[in-house]
Amino acid sequence: MSRPAEGAAPSSDARAPDAWAKRFDRQARFAPLGAAGQARLQRASVLVVGCGALGGAAAHALARCGIGRLVIADRDVVEESNLPRQVLFTNAQLGLPKVEAAAATLAAIGGPTRVEPNALHVDARALESLGAGVDLVVDGTDNLATRYLLNDWAVARRIPWIYAGVVGASGLVLGVRPGRGPCLRCLFPTPAPAGSLETCESAGVILPAVELVSALQIALALRWLAAEQLPAETSEALQRVDVWRGECASLALERDPQCPCCGAGRYEFLDAAPERAPVALCGRNTVQIQARAASGAQRLDTAALAARLGAAGVRVERAGSLLRFEAEAVRFTLFPDGRALLEGIADLDRARALYDRWIGR
Numbered sequence: 001m002s003r004p005a006e007g008a009a010p011s012s013d014a015r016a017p018d019a020w021a022k023r024f025d026r027q028a029r030f031a032p033l034g035a036a037g038q039a040r041l042q043r044a045s046v047l048v049v050g051c052g053a054l055g056g057a058a059a060h061a062l063a064r065c066g067i068g069r070l071v072i073a074d075r076d077v078v079e080e081s082n083l084p085r086q087v088l089f090t091n092a093q094l095g096l097p098k099v100e101a102a103a104a105t106l107a108a109i110g111g112p113t114r115v116e117p118n119a120l121h122v123d124a125r126a127l128e129s130l131g132a133g134v135d136l137v138v139d140g141t142d143n144l145a146t147r148y149l150l151n152d153w154a155v156a157r158r159i160p161w162i163y164a165g166v167v168g169a170s171g172l173v174l175g176v177r178p179g180r181g182p183c184l185r186c187l188f189p190t191p192a193p194a195g196s197l198e199t200c201e202s203a204g205v206i207l208p209a210v211e212l213v214s215a216l217q218i219a220l221a222l223r224w225l226a227a228e229q230l231p232a233e234t235s236e237a238l239q240r241v242d243v244w245r246g247e248c249a250s251l252a253l254e255r256d257p258q259c260p261c262c263g264a265g266r267y268e269f270l271d272a273a274p275e276r277a278p279v280a281l282c283g284r285n286t287v288q289i290q291a292r293a294a295s296g297a298q299r300l301d302t303a304a305l306a307a308r309l310g311a312a313g314v315r316v317e318r319a320g321s322l323l324r325f326e327a328e329a330v331r332f333t334l335f336p337d338g339r340a341l342l343e344g345i346a347d348l349d350r351a352r353a354l355y356d357r358w359i360g361r
């Protein structure tokens with residue numbers, strides 16, 4: 001069984017760096033990048049958190065542009081309702097872990113980029129290993145909890161990151177340069193209460209909104225990665241767009257000296273205990289359960305589990321590194337790290353009980 005392994009490099013091509021000059025000729029001719037900027041892009045290492053609409057568009061663009069190393073992380077699998085806006089996936093990839101499907105698509109595009117897919121739930125512990133050695137983090141998440149965690153982690157580690165969010169036809173982009181410009185908590189000091197914001201489930205989302213927000217996010221990423229150093233000014237542009245109305249606005253933001261994160265240095269989301277409780281996934285009648293093991297290094301013995309389930313008369317399917325089965329009218333999708341998605345259930349306690357019964361503690 002192949003875990004979408006750390007260190008895997010499915011789309012790497014072994015040519016020497018200067019052998020890519022022809023491929024990237026038009027990019028290097030763009031004066032603000034130049035040959036030196038392009039060379040910096042090819043040495044850069046970027047983590048994209050989330051591989052859905054925004055994360056997939058980011059991974060696609062960064063790979064096309066020749067970023068040296070691309071670490072991608074996502075906990076989900078490809079669903080048919082993703083296909084209208086998640087540009088890396090095809091019909092043939094339904095049911096696969098998103099990062100595995102993404103790595104396959106990026107490998108087919110080719111180029112120098114080394115892609116490292118990670119099928120996991122991004123928590124504080126995962127961020128430490130995913131973010132090791134990266135120059136920049138690109139936000140492709142779909143939830144505020146992960147964004148506040150990411151902001152704490154990036155500010156604490158002094159790693160720049162670029163927030164982006166999209167819903168309906170509109171979206172926001174903000175680059176965060178820790179120690180210089182504002183952070184996410186300077187803009188939104190506390191996460192909005194659950195259920196108070198529009199989501200892609202309630203308000204929908206359309207492809208051109210994803211593409212415009214992603215274009216602004218990736219243009220900023222290229223600007224920062226290709227530069228010898230980040231801009232020195234202390235303000236940063238918050239960009240707001242609405243593709244339906246054809247509106248783009250840019251608002252200069254300064255740091256808030258009272259900011260609990262970049263002002264006071266309190267990393268409340270990073271310091272909170274890692275989230276191991278069951279999580280109901282937004283609008284999907286699906287619950288995510290983490291393995292109880294204290295260490296992520298403890299891997300599930302999928303072969304033994306499949307044999308055990310088979311002996312109990314349960315039909316088990318495999319898709320990539322996933323195991324799938326149905327029991328008690330609930331559909332289980334099990335990842336190699338022991339995490340499971342349970343579809344057809346909303347009750348968190350019952351979901352935990354079913355996990356313990358069918359997969360084990």
Ligand SMILES: [Zn+2]
Pocket residue numbers: 182183184185186187255256259260261262263
């Ligand atoms: Zn701040």
